[in-house]
Each structure stands twice: as C-alpha cells, then as structure tokens.
Amino acid sequence: MKLSDLASFIKSSNAGATTLTFDIGFDDPTRYQRVLDTHAISSQSVASLYRLVPEQVEVFAYKAALAIKVTIPRPVISGGIAERDFDGVQQFAPLLDLEVPWLADA
C-alpha cells in the first residue's frame, strides 16, 4: 500500500534552518503500530528516496502523537541565495508513494 493511503497526514517543514523534518501521522494506534512494525519508514528507505546516506536520516517513533518523524539535513541553510522553499513545506512528495508491505485489513 502507498504510505499516503495509510497515513492521515504527511507533512514537511524546516526544523531550524539546517534540517528538514517530516511528520507522518496516523488516525489510530493500531494503524500507527502496524506501519511502524513494517519498518517501511527507515533510514535506508528515506535515504534512497532523497539520495542521502542512511547515517544522514534520523527516524523517531512518537507514540504520543501517533506519528513517525523523519529528520534529514537541508541541502542548503534556509533563507539563503539558493533557497527554493524557505519553510521546507513542499518537500514531502517522495514519501507519498513509499510502498508499505500490507496484507488486506482483517
């Protein structure tokens, strides 16, 4: 299943001026836990989507908000001469199609 079909929200934003953070949220604890357990969202999978090395990708399981957070470095420090998206809010598109192994819901 595509991650966009499983998540209730997928967003990106700057976290400070030097990192980009993605928050992937779910509606209910069961779905959150199931997606987490597939390890479909990992340093490796995100690194390959964004052409980084896994060491540059940090993944956090944040149960309190039923969200998985992923943080990567920004290509350039925010707000500079080569800025493309200074809030970093339109950088999440590659995550939408991330394949999550999923058997049909019981």
Added chain:
Amino acid sequence: MREHRILATCSLGLGFSYRGFRAGLAQKPHLIACDAGSSDFGPYYLGVGRPHKSALSIKRDLRLLLEGARDLGVPFMTGSAGGAGGDAHLDATVALVREIAEEKGLRFKLARISAQLSPAVLVAKLAAGAMKPLGGVSQLTTEKIVGLTAAVGMMGVEPFIKALEIGADVIIAGRSTDPAIFSAVALRDGFDPGLVWHAAKSIDKGYLATTRPHEGSPVLARIRDDHFTVEPTRDESECTVATLAGITMHENPDPYRVVQPTGTIDTQETVYTQLDSRTVKVSGSRFTPAQSPTIKIEGATLVGYREILIAGLRDPRLIARIDDFLAAYRQALAAAARSMQIDGSDYHLQFRVYGRDAVMGAYEPLVHQLSHELGLVVDVVGRTPEIAAAMGSRIGGIGTRLDIVGGLGGGGNFAYPFSPSLIKVGQVYEWGAWHVMDVEPAELTGLFPITMYEI
C-alpha cells in the same frame, strides 16, 4: 494545591479571538504572554531591520493584551519583538506600546530587553573557542562576524526574571526562545521546572495547541505541583492529546527534546491524558539542566541585490531541450557581463524551472518528467545594486531571443505576464551566523541589557 495560570495568545500581529481572550481574562491568569517573532521568515528581516508584520495588526493585538494585563494587574511579556528581535524591531514594538499607553491612559513600568549583540562580543567568543556551528553551516571567522549586518542572541528566561525583580509590569524583549517568554513567573514562584518549561512550550504558539487554529483561540495553562493542563479559552475550541503531543514534534528535529539555553525540555516520559473534550492533562515532563549554558546566535549577512524575470515557456521543442537552452543562456549572459566589465564573481545567476525541479532541487526524483508548460524564473543577484541592474537589463533580451530550436523568426521564447517584466526584489541576506555560543551563567543576563521606563 497551588495553581499558576498563564494566558497565551498567538504570535503578536496574527490576530486572536476577542471573545476567547475576554474569557481567558475571566480565568484570572497570573501572567499574560505571547511570542512576537521567529527566524522562520528568513534572515531578510534581521538584515533590513524591519518588523515582519504590519504596525496595525501588531497594535490591535498589543492593545488588547496591555489593557487586559493592566486591568488584572498582572505582568504582560512578549519576546522576539518585531519578528527578528533585533534592536530596530524591538524599538518599533516599544513605540507601539507607548502609543497605546498614551491613547488608553495606561500607566506601568516597562522593561525593554535588548538581544542585539555587537561584533566585539562575538569576536571575543570566537577567539575563546566558544562558537560552534549548528547543523552544516560554515565556521565563523572574525571577518565574517564583522561583516554581519546584525546579530542577535536568543535569550532564555533569566532576563525576564531579572526584569520582574526590578519591578517590571510589561516586558518587551528582543530575540528570545519561545518558551522562555512564558516561564518567568512560574519558575520564580518555585513550580517544577519540567512542568513549567513544557507548559510554556505547549502554549508558546497560542492557537496551534487547538484542533482548529483558524478559530484564533488563546490558550490557558494551569500549572500545579505534579502536572499541568492546557485548555482553549474560546468556547467552541478544543485542545486534544494529538495537538498537545504534536507541539514538541512541530518544526523540531526530535519530538522528545527541546533545547533551551540552560537545559533541555525532555518529554520522553511525558503522559498526556484527555480530561474532557477540550482539556489535556500533562505530567512526567522533565527539564534536564545543561552542563554549561549556551546561547544560540543568529546573524544576517548582506549577500547582494536581486532582480528577477518571470517567463512562461510553452514551445515543446524548447522544453525538450531546456538544459541546452539554459546552458547557452548562461554563456550568453556571461559574455554580456564581460562586455560591461562585470566579473563572474560579482553576480550569481540561477534558473528556477517551475514544472521540473524548482521546488525540490537536488531532492527531486521526477526531474526528467517535464510539463507541457514551464515557469522560468531567471534570478540574478548582483553584489551591488548597479551590477544587479546591469545584469537585470540584459536577461530579458538575451533569453527571449536565444534560438536553439531553429526558425525562431522574430518571435520570442518568453511569455511575460507582467509589464515591467523585470522585477527588482531588493536586498538578499543569508544567515551568516547560525551558531551556539558557550556562555558564563552571569552572561545569561549580562548579554541582554534591560532598560526600565515609567510609562
């Protein structure tokens, strides 16, 4: 059991619900506070010394906050005044406070707390090895520091506490960490730092703690000895576990840790409970003191002056060869620059291709998937306004007549929506300093001078 109540609105100038604010005042808060700025808007505002929001919108919010606080006889505080929180921004807000006091006949002791740091201070810290870059920014040099247009340090809670001790009723501070603006009274009154800092963090963006931010509800934190609660003060609004837990996740690289000058707000053991449909109870939050205090530094460097051209491309043969076109375009502009004795290092040329990779750049996976139409933004930054204007004057003529598909015959490549097609954007700044600075405990207040006024 004692209870400390903080009434928080959103960032100054964004507007909040009047009804919700009056309801909040009726709860008899011990402190009314709001944030007033951010570095999110980029280094431009720090560099040019202008507030991010309009005086009218700031004044509307300020008037309600000041009147409310004076009516109740409780402190009002705000930080990162004017957006970037430098002295120019701070003074613009202080001027509005004076206007409102005059118009409404308000009288109070005002503390102005400056966050602007001189190059001398930063150079000394650099020499002492006390400057560390945040993220992948380059190392500071004395030359870079001296070249900064303006620099601020993000003050923590100490200057706010000191201003209270001197007798301030109203505190307008320059650049501060968000939660520091809300923590002073509760910390001084001896409430648990873990609870105070996390409560402050939870309310520091006002209505973002609610499920429907567009309702503009202020929020009220009630801090007790072993927990705190957060509720919206506007009737129909709601705070939920999801919105509260989401706050330490929001724009933060790590959902469990929020770093402050003197320690870290740690929510790894935090428990969130939905008390009723609109109130959340929070317990278990910790404040882990730092080994030694640090202050984050933000500094703006003027990079140049920008002029842009926005053009639509619709020729499929041109679009299919866009990379060849842009390479030839860049070369032709370089030749034009040489003809005007402009050196390649005096200008920075970027082609932003909307419809291909303008938004994601190096991260774009679909870079080869072209649209039938491309939006080309030709972006030239010159070291001086004259260089920018000289290059700007050539980009249209050269680009629209550059023929790589053959048989152009008098038409042009560029569909201009605007006349004038060349747009002067203005000064371009970068974060020349984005560093963490080691400080002595005394510098937590020493670096942020307080000036008191009898209004």
